[in-house]
Amino acid sequence: MKDKTPPLGRRDFMKAAIFSIGGLIGAAIGLPAIAYVIGPALTQATDAWIRLGAISKVEMGNPTLFKTTVQTQTGWIKTEEEVSAYVLTDNGQDFVVISNICTHLGCRVRWIADDGKYHCPCHNGVFAKDGTVVSGPPPRPLDRFQSKVTAGILYIKRG
Amino acid sequence: MLAKFADWMEERFSWRSVWEAIFLRKVPHVNWLYTLGSATLFVATIQAVTGILLTLYYVPTPDHAYDSVVYITTQLPAGWLIRGLHHWGASALIVLVVLHLLRVFFYGAYKYPREATWITGVLLFLVVIGFGFTGYLLPWDQKAYWATTVGTRIAGVAPLVGDWLLRIARGGTDLSAVTLARFFGTHVWVLPAALAALVGTHLYLVIRIGISALPERNEQR
Numbered sequence: 001m002k003d004k005t006p007p008l009g010r011r012d013f014m015k016a017a018i019f020s021i022g023g024l025i026g027a028a029i030g031l032p033a034i035a036y037v038i039g040p041a042l043t044q045a046t047d048a049w050i051r052l053g054a055i056s057k058v059e060m061g062n063p064t065l066f067k068t069t070v071q072t073q074t075g076w077i078k079t080e081e082e083v084s085a086y087v088l089t090d091n092g093q094d095f096v097v098i099s100n101i102c103t104h105l106g107c108r109v110r111w112i113a114d115d116g117k118y119h120c121p122c123h124n125g126v127f128a129k130d131g132t133v134v135s136g137p138p139p140r141p142l143d144r145f146q147s148k149v150t151a152g153i154l155y156i157k158r159g
Numbered sequence: 160m161l162a163k164f165a166d167w168m169e170e171r172f173s174w175r176s177v178w179e180a181i182f183l184r185k186v187p188h189v190n191w192l193y194t195l196g197s198a199t200l201f202v203a204t205i206q207a208v209t210g211i212l213l214t215l216y217y218v219p220t221p222d223h224a225y226d227s228v229v230y231i232t233t234q235l236p237a238g239w240l241i242r243g244l245h246h247w248g249a250s251a252l253i254v255l256v257v258l259h260l261l262r263v264f265f266y267g268a269y270k271y272p273r274e275a276t277w278i279t280g281v282l283l284f285l286v287v288i289g290f291g292f293t294g295y296l297l298p299w300d301q302k303a304y305w306a307t308t309v310g311t312r313i314a315g316v317a318p319l320v321g322d323w324l325l326r327i328a329r330g331g332t333d334l335s336a337v338t339l340a341r342f343f344g345t346h347v348w349v350l351p352a353a354l355a356a357l358v359g360t361h362l363y364l365v366i367r368i369g370i371s372a373l374p375e376r377n378e379q380r
Contacts, residue, residue, distance in 0.1 A: 029205070029244070032237030033212055039236040075216070076223070076230035 040075065049148070049155040050083060055095065056152065063088045063098065063111045063118075063129060066154070085145055085156060086111060086118075088129065097156050098131045099143040109142065118142065181366060189373055192266075195259035196365070200358070202252045206290075209245040210347070217297070219343035221336050224299035249291055256287050268371040276364040283357045286350055293346040299339060307342070308334055 008016075052066045063086040070081050088096040100118075102109050107122035117134060118127040126134040131142035145156035169175050187193070216235065218227045231238040260280065263269055269277035296307040311334070315325035330337035 029208060032240050033208075035236040036212060036238055036241055037215065039238075076226035076234075 049157055052083075052085065052087070052097070052147075052154045052156050054152055055087075055089075055092075055149055055154050058087045058089050058092075058095065058154075060092060061090055062113065065100070065111065083156075083158070084108070087154065095147055095149065095154060096130070097145040097147040097154070099145060101143065102138060103133075103140050103142060104136070104138040184366070184369075187370055189370070192262045193370060195255060195262055199252065199255040199259050200362075202248050202255055203354070203358070205244060206248045206252060207351070209241050209248065212241050213245060214347060219297065219339050221299060221339060224297065224339060228298045228300075249294060252287055253291055256284055260284055266371065266374050270371075272368055273364070273371065276361060276368065279357050279361040279364065283354070283361060286353050286357060289350050290346060290354075293342040293350065296339060296342045297346065304334060307338070311338075 050068060050070055052068055057066075058064045065084060066087055067082060067084040070083050072079055072081050084100050086098045086100055088098060100108050100110075102120040102122065102125050104120065104123055104125050107120050109118040109120045109125070109127060111117075112119050116129060118129075118131070120126070120136065120138070123137050125136035125138040127138070127142050128134050131144065133139075133141055145158065147154060147156045149155070213231065216227055216231050216238075218224060228242070232242050233239075263277065263280065292307075292310060295310075296303045311325050311328045314328055315321045317324055326332060328338075329335070330341050
């Protein structure tokens with residue numbers, strides 16, 4: 001029986017060798033380059049507890065705005081980011097922490113005590129005290145933070 | 160499938176004749192010193208690729224330059240590799256360019272009809288030196304700062320026009336944000352444009368005219 005595969009000639013061998021070595025060099029730079037480019041996109045935000053403030057400041061039955069600053073590092077730049085949230089309690093023991101970022105397009109909502117609702121200044125989104133949508137364009141209720149109370153201090157977690 | 164696509168392309172671009180002219184030339188019977196030009200081109204390509212990658216993160220201002228370089232080197236995956244290749248490639252490129260130039264010079268390969276190849280080559284040598292000089296400042300560390308202080312001061316001692324040259328190089332009397340910005344602009348826009356044009360011409364001439372034969376002892380013609 002005859003061998004059907006033609007013998008590998010000198011020219012074909014050289015061609016294969018050149019393309020293989022070229023491919024190796026390309027991969028040696030190309031693969032790290034992919035990691036290098038997408039690297040920052042893969043880093044997860046650290047989910048540390050953020051100290052929001054003393055629970056004694058929360059008004060019973062009224063959403064109370066808490067503001068705090070968080071140190072974050074983006075790339076090589078350290079920035080202070082302000083985190084604010086409404087804290088709600090009915091019994092002084094169980095706390096609900098509601099984000100003040102409108103779920104429509106990210107403006108900051110404000111609690112208007114007179115009508116007992118959160119109002120968004122951008123597109124008239126209105127939310128009830130517990131964050132559910134009353135009217136306007138917001139697609140879902142206001143986000144809630146995971147929270148815990150330790151020694152009278154309220155902590156929240158983002159994400 | 161692939162062959163069909165190649166034929167489709169061939170019909171519209173006639174790329175096979177170009178491919179043949181560039182890559183399917185006869186292998187000349189010369190020595191390894193004749194590979195220095197290709198080696199130079201290879202390293203220059205590495206420099207272009209790694210340089211483009213570095214610009215994705217590097218910021219050419221005094222308040223961010225050093226920090227962004229540190230970020231590239233220590234925080235990014237393979238950042239040390241990309242920057243390392245660019246750093247060592249820069250030195251390698253200078254060495255290879257000089258060796259290539261010496262080979263052409265001592266073999267007399269610059270003579271008729273290759274004068275234009277030689278002249279573009281010498282201009283490329285200057286461009287590469289320019290890359291080295293401008294790139295050295297970009298990390299904005301102590302070494303970079305003082306090397307450029309000295310380097311521009313050297314331009315400053317030229318007779319008559321020295322002071323002007325120094326001020327033009329620095330964009331003022333002192334090294335500043337202006338200096339860093341113009342060195343960066345020169346490094347990533349002006350010199351690459353010059354390099355591309357000159358390499359294109361240089362390679363065209365090499366392929367068009369071919370390489371010179373090895374000089375012989377007691378050549379009589």
